[in-house]
Amino acid sequence: MKDMSMTPSATSCDAVVLLSGGLDSTVLLHHVRKATASVAALCIDYGQRHRREMECARFQADAAGARSFLTLDMSAVSVFLTQASVLMEHGAEVPPLDALSAADRSHPPTYVPNRNMMLLSVAVAYAESLGACCVYYGAQAQDEYGYWDCTEAFLNRINSLLALNRGNVVTVEAPLINNAKADNVRLGLELGVDFSKTWSCYQGKETACGVCPTCVERLNAFQSLRVKDPLPYAVPPKQ
């Protein structure tokens, strides 16, 4: 695997996968790699609290046989995002899932202003530069809460925008967008994904908290399949 953080020269490839190192984008990467010879994995630091997911991203890019792995430092945006989202490194505390109101669940405090459009715009620029025809991202139908920038409407409209490009039209694909988290865990197990090297917890501490929205969702997904999540948790899941 070519480490693009070290080598600035671009190489042509079939697809770019936006890889956070979380469960969904990791399963996506392995899924895409099955059908795509040459995949460039792109991992973006936007100042997220759970930046340790990026170590998992590097591991997974290698495990999946990605052609290259590029980490990009866009953490300058944290100068204004920190006040706006609990997901940012110095943002307010991440609330447990059971503290979210009904309104919160369609637009949660873990939402980062326009994050997916920012990350996808950069990934599309990368794909265009490489001559790749598409960008994959790990949008997934959250079970417990949701974001406008993980919906099919978002996907359709971003592609409608990108279709205007007069040169290399890049499409954005999200093949797991209708999957529940348990579907992604099942798919990952079939693909032999090492889930101990994925990171979901929004807290980003040494051990996953077990109570933040994404921990709860992840644990529920594993439990529904009667499979043990290989990650250790600070608050062990109820059996």
Added chain:
Amino acid sequence: MKDMSMTPSATSCDAVVLLSGGLDSTVLLHHVRKATASVAALCIDYGQRHRREMECARFQADAAGARSFLTLDMSAVSVFLTQASVLMEHGAEVPPLDALSAADRSHPPTYVPNRNMMLLSVAVAYAESLGACCVYYGAQAQDEYGYWDCTEAFLNRINSLLALNRGNVVTVEAPLINNAKADNVRLGLELGVDFSKTWSCYQGKETACGVCPTCVERLNAFQSLRVKDPLPYAVPPKQ
């Protein structure tokens, strides 16, 4: 004016103006400021060759009475953009306008892959974080060549995408999008813009070259109004 590069705390405002320090975005800034009390100017370093435009941006934000001026370092993207565009600091040479073919003129070598979507995505995230309702950008109907990401279709589709936001919907506005460069010069003169503190030349050297696509367009615009461009040029314009 609050220098946001120094102070990370966000302040609420009415609008964000994406400001490069070039002619169009400078005129736009002064135009928007006439009708908008509180404007945050945002200037993004993406590794452009003509980065010296950013010094002009700072001057103009102050001159227009912007509430704040934020420069954001996103130059990490140059790792892959450099090979893809002559506009990048270490990219291939910028061709003179008269070297552009007919096909080049609708998708020129000065095009930077997906740049406007990247910059606007960040500007929208900034606006959303500030609680501002819109982002202005200086798209303008180029006289001699054009880009897909400066068109009305691009503007309409980006707003269609952003309309899906479940929280603070930010719109992107480009009030000068149908202006020829001469219209922008005329408007700037009416607004008292100091054009000696704007930078257009793609070469980004000490003196504007006078032959690159944007120099020619700028010079033609001034000449059509029988006004002298206050910038010195390496190749003086024909009278």
